[in-house]
Amino acid sequence: MTTSEFVKQFRESDPRKLALQASRYPDVDMPYALNQIQGWQTALRKLPSWAACDGVVYPPHLNMEQCSSEATARYKQQVARRWAERIPNASRTSMTDLTGGFGVDFSFTSRCFDCATYVERNASLCDVVGANLPRLGIRNAQVKCAEAEAVLEQLEPQTMIFLDPARRDEHGAKTVLIADCTPDVCQLLSSLMQKSQFVMLKLSPMLDWHKAIVDLDGKVREVHIVSADGECKELLLVLASDGTPEVQVFCVDILSRPDSEGQYPRSEFVYSIGGEAEPQPTNSKLKIQNSTFLFEPNASVMKAGCFDEIARAYGISAISRNSHLFLSDREIDGFPGRTFVIDAVTTMNKRQLRQTLSGMKQANIAVRNFPLSVAELRKRLKLSDGGDTYIFATTTSDGDHILMLTHKTKK
Template identity: 65%
Template sequence: MTTAEFIREYRERDIRQLALQANRFPDVDMPYALDQIQGWQIARRKLPKWAACDGVIFPPHLSMEQCSSEPTAQYKLNLAMEWASRVGHASRMTDLTGGFGVDFSFTSCAFAAATYVERNEQLCHIVEHNLPLLGLNNATVVCADAVEYLSTVEPQTMLFLDPARRDEHGAKTVMLADCTPDVVQLLPQLLEKSRFTMLKLSPMLDWHKAVDDLQGTVREVHIVSVGGECKELLLVLSTVVESELKVYCADLSTASDTSSLFVYTPGSSAPVANSTFNIQHSTFLHEPNASIMKAGCFDELAAAYGVSPVSRNSHLFLSDEPVEDFPGRSFVVERVTTMNKGELRKALVGIEKANIATRNFPLTVAELRKRLKIKDGGDVYIFATTTAEGEHLLLISRKYR
């Protein structure tokens, strides 16, 4: 059996079990085969179109875990197309930190010509092999250091950078100044060599500080979530387009759809007062999606959707009527209780399991679950929070949508 045949036949098997059976397959390059099988299994989840393409070579595990998923890569393509249209130019782009090439394979489709730059020679060979299989014929692969290449590149419509977010010891970094290459140091060249630059950054990064560090050149901030988890922070820089900073909170559901998108201008809304009405049966409870939680745009959200915060630090919102297009999850409150033992016992009658979340509450989820003696799961949702008056409440709810 050849290595290629082994990969095709066993790619759905547990790689740990396959590794233990290596002696059975003396003609198979087992380290390479296991890398490919593991890569395909990750791609089946993150990159189904790539997994369905015969002959695609996958890189080592770390590159696969760090690469974009199809929904986030598609989002960047849409963003690149929009900005190319805005600057009236879609001739060429360069990805200075190509990596495995997922983002490049999508964003390059918005331009007549595209250049992939990567200093890792192995990744360059992989991408050069994969691009034609994926139907991309407008691309050039260059093995070079990003900073050195930037100094020689001709003006582009778009430059794309995904700075490395690990230090020399492999530890994760989240500060812009700690990433490689140093985008702040390269800023004059990036602006000179592109009509707009797109930066992909860690979702852990403080986007306010990043905007400040980039000295008034950021035109848009995009906070992108998938499946309730914040995945990427995208910044669009330009001196060609002069505009007020806008923040886009996108929660993606599939490779081609945006399930919710909330756009706002920072500081555009006055602070919204805490809820003043009594939380009771049939009150609607709203929990913002992960992108909005990351953005911290709670006043703008409340003003836009006519909802009231339970308190300044709860990050939960209330309304008397349903809000059909709220960017997050909505619930109907069925019962409300304090932490008084008698009230708790009465409110929890018939509830054996529930999904519990704490927001501005003195107990952790584990501590509260232990005190309530309720198992995890089911269709009941208990939100433990603190009102503006300092009262600890449990909002026992069920999903509205």
């Protein structure tokens, strides 16, 4: 049995168990085969269209874990296409990815352009990507093994330049400042803007995007805060020199698994910044009671901090300035987050707690602007985790500590 035959036959098996059977397959390059099987299994979850493509070669496990998911890569593809279509009189469009990595983002964004160049300083990754691109049906691309800075210096003008700077320092620690990433986009900014119509920059979701706008000298035109299944995954900035003072912010939450039509459903909240918005006052007059709807924004909205904008857009009221929970007497279609119905409200008074929680054994607990942690509150309430009840512990605008017992809406 050859190595490729072994991979194809056992790709759904447990790599750890296969490793114990290595002596039974002397003709198989077992370390390589196990890496390919593990890579395929990761791709099945993370890159389903790649997993469905025979012959794709997978890199070491760390590269697979760090690469973009198909859901977020397809989102970048849509952003790139929209911006490329804005370019007037573009007879031939082009893009260069200066930090190619495993090539997931490149494989999707490159399809929006007539020609594309993948750049990566790791020779092994270049070999892998060079073999994979034709198998994925991408024939408009070339692969360059080189440093990003050297390629940028000699680069002909492009429609788009893409960068995903390394976010770990020489000791392996994560960095969250643009200036600490490799390559340093701030130092390259002038060249990047001279060599491209627009730049797409992928950064850590931990980065302070308000500071990034300042650090990038007013060139940011769009900020995309991208979450998958409720977890903030990446920060995507689009830079251009069109002189527009306004910055659009996209708070996006994508489902990581495609639907029956192969699409990745998402919710999206978009707003603009450029001037100081009037704060949205809390509404302490709206009584927190049974059948009131409770709204919890998704991770992207939380990262954006656009709570006043959310309140204005949907006509909802904040429980308090720091709760990041909202109320309304009506249900709202398309809210970017989760919606609950309030079944009961209690203070932390022991008697009230006993009455309200009578017979309850388990609940999902979240705290927002509350003096106890989830673990501390769970211990005090003597509730195990799980069930259909969701308890939100928070502080009202009047300073009262309350618990809201809720259940999810059916939508």
